[in-house]
Amino acid sequence: MTRTVSGAESTAARLRSSIADGGFMPGTQLSEERLSDQLGVSRNTLREAFRLLARDRLVEHVFNRGVFVRRLSAEDVTDLYAARRVLEAAGVRACTPDSPALAAASAAVTEARVAAAAHDWRAVGTADIRFHAELVRAVPSTRLHGLMDSLLAEMRLAFLTTEDPGAFHGAFVERNEAIVAALRSGDQDGASALLADYLDDAERTLRAAAAAAT
Numbered sequence: 001m002t003r004t005v006s007g008a009e010s011t012a013a014r015l016r017s018s019i020a021d022g023g024f025m026p027g028t029q030l031s032e033e034r035l036s037d038q039l040g041v042s043r044n045t046l047r048e049a050f051r052l053l054a055r056d057r058l059v060e061h062v063f064n065r066g067v068f069v070r071r072l073s074a075e076d077v078t079d080l081y082a083a084r085r086v087l088e089a090a091g092v093r094a095c096t097p098d099s100p101a102l103a104a105a106s107a108a109v110t111e112a113r114v115a116a117a118a119h120d121w122r123a124v125g126t127a128d129i130r131f132h133a134e135l136v137r138a139v140p141s142t143r144l145h146g147l148m149d150s151l152l153a154e155m156r157l158a159f160l161t162t163e164d165p166g167a168f169h170g171a172f173v174e175r176n177e178a179i180v181a182a183l184r185s186g187d188q189d190g191a192s193a194l195l196a197d198y199l200d201d202a203e204r205t206l207r208a209a210a211a212a213a214t
Contacts, residue, residue: 008048011041015049019058019069020156021122022165026071026213030059057154072158073214074207080155081203084132087148088199091135092191095183101138105131106180112173121166125159128169131176135195161209168205172198 015035018024030050036043050067053059060070072080095102108131115123129152136148159165175198182191 006048007041007045008052011039011045011049012052014039015053016056016058016153019053020153022160024069026069026157026160028069029065030067030069032066056150058157070154070157071213072154072161072210074211077158077203077206077210080151080158081199083147083151084155085196085199087136087139087144087151088132088195089192090144091138092179092183092195093188094138094140095135095188095191097184097186099138099183101134101136102180102183104137105134105176106184108134109173109176109180112169112176116170116173121164121170124173125166125169128172128176129156135179158206158210161213162206163209172202 015024015030024030032043032046036046039046041049050059050061054061054067058070059067061067091101095105108127112124112127112131115121115127133145133148133152137145139145159168162168175194179191179194179198182188182194
């Protein structure tokens, strides 16, 4: 049975995409009146969309002020990376050389390289995020897949605090490729070590950016 997407879910998806692309930076107030007109939806639909985004920790309601795109703290970044380490480590351990998830992760690296050559840093960022999501899909659990997707959606708020989010992702393209190469050769220990170093460096960079932005 095909599930019908509600107006609120569709609206939330559009806002989520705009936030991810930097259309609404962390700390930005989301005007109910303006967005209702721009998106062509009722205020009730928009309020429900805000509720869905708040559930995903992308926006927050500030009493007597309104709805704002969340600004992550350094502690939020630490928390997110703690969760990512658990999920992605499980993904690496579940990856075999012929795993469909590894093939998809490899394709994401190829997309990132093509985008980097074209200096399309937004596309590089999108491909990098997909790479990490695909690693977790090696674990046969749709609940974990959904959790990883939720974490990565929230991670985009942290990425937006960097001076150049695209270049931030671009710096890790070769490291993603090295992880893929290790997994293709069956070296899960090597891939795990590469991933751990990657996540440590990324967390360090984003913690500093989050601290500077607060």
